[in-house]
Amino acid sequence: MNADPRGVLTGSHFLDGDHAAAEGALAAGANFSAGYPITPSTEVVERLAGRFPFTGGTFIQMEDELAASIAIQGAVWGGSKALTVTSGPGFSLMMEHLGYGIMTETPFVLVDVQRGGPSTGLPTMPAQADMMQARWGSHGDYEIIALAPSSPQECFNLMIRAFNLSEKYRTPVLLMMDECVGHMLERVVIPSPEKIQIEPRRYTRKGPDEQYWPYSLEECNNGDLVPPLTKVGEGHFPHITGLTHDDRGYPAMNAKSQAVLLGRLVDKIRNNADDIITIEEDGTDDADVIVVSYGITARVCQPAISRARAEGHKVGFLRLVTVWPFPEKRIRELAGRVSAFVVPEMNLGQIVREVERCSQGRPKVRGVTHAGGAVHDPEEIYNAIREVMG
Amino acid sequence: MSESYEATVTDPVSAPMTCDSNPVEEWLRMDRMPHIWCPGCGIGTSVNCFTRAIEESSLDRKNIAIVSGIGCTGRVAGYLLLDSFHTTHGRALPFATGLKLASPKTKVVVYSGDGDLFAIGGNHFIHAARRNLDMTVLCVNNFNYGMTGGQVAPTTPEFAIASTTPYGSVERPFNLPYLAQSCGAVYVARWTVYHVKQLQRSIREALEKPGFTFIEMVAPCPTLFVRRNRLGDGLAALESYEENAVIKNGADTRECDLGMGGPIVCGKFVDIDRPSYLSNQVAHLRKVLGDRYVMPDAWQGVVQ
Ligand SMILES: Cc1ncc(C[n+]2csc(CCOP(=O)(O)OP(=O)(O)O)c2C)c(N)n1
Ligand code: SF4
Numbered sequence: 001m002n003a004d005p006r007g008v009l010t011g012s013h014f015l016d017g018d019h020a021a022a023e024g025a026l027a028a029g030a031n032f033s034a035g036y037p038i039t040p041s042t043e044v045v046e047r048l049a050g051r052f053p054f055t056g057g058t059f060i061q062m063e064d065e066l067a068a069s070i071a072i073q074g075a076v077w078g079g080s081k082a083l084t085v086t087s088g089p090g091f092s093l094m095m096e097h098l099g100y101g102i103m104t105e106t107p108f109v110l111v112d113v114q115r116g117g118p119s120t121g122l123p124t125m126p127a128q129a130d131m132m133q134a135r136w137g138s139h140g141d142y143e144i145i146a147l148a149p150s151s152p153q154e155c156f157n158l159m160i161r162a163f164n165l166s167e168k169y170r171t172p173v174l175l176m177m178d179e180c181v182g183h184m185l186e187r188v189v190i191p192s193p194e195k196i197q198i199e200p201r202r203y204t205r206k207g208p209d210e211q212y213w214p215y216s217l218e219e220c221n222n223g224d225l226v227p228p229l230t231k232v233g234e235g236h237f238p239h240i241t242g243l244t245h246d247d248r249g250y251p252a253m254n255a256k257s258q259a260v261l262l263g264r265l266v267d268k269i270r271n272n273a274d275d276i277i278t279i280e281e282d283g284t285d286d287a288d289v290i291v292v293s294y295g296i297t298a299r300v301c302q303p304a305i306s307r308a309r310a311e312g313h314k315v316g317f318l319r320l321v322t323v324w325p326f327p328e329k330r331i332r333e334l335a336g337r338v339s340a341f342v343v344p345e346m347n348l349g350q351i352v353r354e355v356e357r358c359s360q361g362r363p364k365v366r367g368v369t370h371a372g373g374a375v376h377d378p379e380e381i382y383n384a385i386r387e388v389m390g
Numbered sequence: 391m392s393e394s395y396e397a398t399v400t401d402p403v404s405a406p407m408t409c410d411s412n413p414v415e416e417w418l419r420m421d422r423m424p425h426i427w428c429p430g431c432g433i434g435t436s437v438n439c440f441t442r443a444i445e446e447s448s449l450d451r452k453n454i455a456i457v458s459g460i461g462c463t464g465r466v467a468g469y470l471l472l473d474s475f476h477t478t479h480g481r482a483l484p485f486a487t488g489l490k491l492a493s494p495k496t497k498v499v500v501y502s503g504d505g506d507l508f509a510i511g512g513n514h515f516i517h518a519a520r521r522n523l524d525m526t527v528l529c530v531n532n533f534n535y536g537m538t539g540g541q542v543a544p545t546t547p548e549f550a551i552a553s554t555t556p557y558g559s560v561e562r563p564f565n566l567p568y569l570a571q572s573c574g575a576v577y578v579a580r581w582t583v584y585h586v587k588q589l590q591r592s593i594r595e596a597l598e599k600p601g602f603t604f605i606e607m608v609a610p611c612p613t614l615f616v617r618r619n620r621l622g623d624g625l626a627a628l629e630s631y632e633e634n635a636v637i638k639n640g641a642d643t644r645e646c647d648l649g650m651g652g653p654i655v656c657g658k659f660v661d662i663d664r665p666s667y668l669s670n671q672v673a674h675l676r677k678v679l680g681d682r683y684v685m686p687d688a689w690q691g692v693v694q
């Protein structure tokens with residue numbers, strides 16, 4: 001399906017990542033947002049609040065992030081495409097409702113423009129330290145989809161991709177920005193609506209008098225684990241609960257139902273990892289060392305990589321555009337061929353653990369940590385590359 | 391049925407004491423019966439009043455959504471054959487807010503407990519009332535947290551016993567009608583589940599009135615609050631409601647505090663008109679943006 005022209009601001013713009021993300025949401029067809037102000041994310045909802053009255057959308061500033069993160073889910077069941085936007089402290093408050101969205105299979109996008117933490121931390125300065133919270137922050141077991149843009153252009157592009165994935169897999173999707181990409185100004189090209197592909201919401205084909213169960217795979221092809229949605233007012237009378245439930249949506253609190261439900265919820269992501277995962281590689285074919293990074297740090301690595309290459313070293317580069325699910329298949333393949341991975345990230349060692357896990361002790365894995373507040377000095381990354389080269 | 395009970399059934403117009411099916415069955419998910427509520431619990435009575443109120447009302451069943459939080463009362467959503475949402479603890483109101491904004495044609499009813507709406511969800515309550523978005527909030531006040539074993543709630547009367555105040559609570563409880571009125575609710579009433587007819591009528595009025603409408607439904611939790619405070623059983627609690635109720639429509643809500651064994655002021659206290667969030671929003675954006683304002687598709691023809 002092509003994008004609805006109402007939301008698409010076709011043209012070449014000079015935008016920061018926050019504003020570009022807002023335009024991405026509008027282009028994706030989002031028509032509802034609820035938020036609570038927090039630096040460095042607020043510009044996203046400020047732009048939505050200004051633009052929605054011209055595109056047929058609604059923004060409401062709620063009383064806190066708990067409210068914002070559940071108001072959007074009410075809106076989705078009311079038929080909207082919705083997002084909320086926050087940063088560190090607000091991201092923590094939204095965790096219960098991330099779980100509610102996963103459990104009830106409510107599609108929406110949650111943006112975290114990462115800043116330094118823990119607690120109030122560095123409100124105006126960058127970090128990439130919520131990456132494990134993105135993966136495991138809500139209680140219980142689940143799989144999550146998280147994307148990490150490296151530029152304002154990518155904030156736009158990946159916002160659309162985040163909405164598309166959320167609809168396709170009927171699940172919340174996280175857009176893990178950081179203060180740098182959120183606030184840096186660059187050229188952002190917004191294509192014309194017919195060049196933007198939108199994944200339409202899959203609604204049940206059942207009529208109002210037919211029996212519809214919100215978690216039944218009856219209308220799915222073999223192997224498709226994503227049941228079609230409904231919304232209020234259709235006469236389907238769904239019951240939606242965060243309790244462990246059966247296909248009817250009715251509470252079914254026992255070990256067997258738990259195993260069946262959680263099994264499907266994780267498998268709908270795990271079985272489609274190849275479709276969900278996007279990575280970018282450069283020079284990995286014959287590399288000795290591969291630098292693995294994401295978000296703004298993936299750009300900060302570039303001078304270090306160029307310098308090492310100029311000195312004749314075979315340094316490859318792999319950028320995680322999708323961070324969760326983690327591209328373990330590819331990292332495992334590469335782990336069999338290279339002598340080391342270098343993993344720069346703006347935290348004290350999060351994604352590096354995944355690289356280590358997938359490496360299973362074969363190549364060396366060297367994290368390049370940074371507590372946040374500023375991006376890395378490329379020199380540190382260069383030194384790490386030289387160090388693992390021995 | 392005991393003989394003495396039969397002897398008291400003398401009123402020829404009273405409803406038959408037995409029937410083949412539950413008269414409000416068509417509103418219930420009968421495939422979920424039996425429900426979880428204890429014998430004598432007041433929640434079921436409130437549901438009975440609610441279903442009769444919607445039956446009598448002009449509302450189209452397809453356009454009613456029920457949203458609950460977590461708790462014994464929170465389970466109401468799961469038993470009603472309506473679009474029904476069992477959300478998270480305390481967050482029924484913000485969920486309902488999003489739902490209403492996305493689908494204004496839907497009559498959104500929030501049905502939840504006193505702890506859910508006024509402890510963990512208290513902040514949402516005051517803001518929802520202030521915004522005056524069209525929705526009806528029905529609160530079962532059983533003076534404690536039923537679901538988790540009878541802990542103290544923001545409604546527990548002073549000196550009453552709860553599992554976490556084993557020697558009596560010393561906090562001043564909320565006066566819910568006063569709170570609702572001061573935050574901007576356009577309709578505020580209180581009834582006990584003894585007052586089924588009045589409660590039913592009041593729910594219907596609240597459902598049919600635009601804006602944020604609120605009803606406190608005083609109900610026994612015989613398993614916990616009633617037993618722990620040695621107030622007898624569910625029936626004894628209802629008898630005490632009959633005895634202590636003071637029906638005073640239009641009462642000053644400042645005088646509606648509830649204490650242990652004191653009067654229970656019941657009635658309709660507030661019924662005013664105030665522009666609702668949706669109509670205000672549309673009128674204002676039309677004024678400032680003129681023809682450039684694009685109303686959300688789902689609002690067309692619903693919001694004036
Ligand atoms: C975030 C969170 N905290 C605590 C709980 C545990 N909990 C479940 S129900 C409840 C209290 C419910 O009390 P009330 O709203 O008065 O409902 P009642 O059971 O009395 O009808 C609590 C504390 C929870 N489910 N979620
Ligand atoms: S514990 Fe109390 S509130 Fe809960 S079902 Fe039993 S009587 Fe009702």
Ligand SMILES: [Mg+2]
Pocket residue numbers: 461503504505530531532533534535536543
């Ligand atoms: Mg209670």
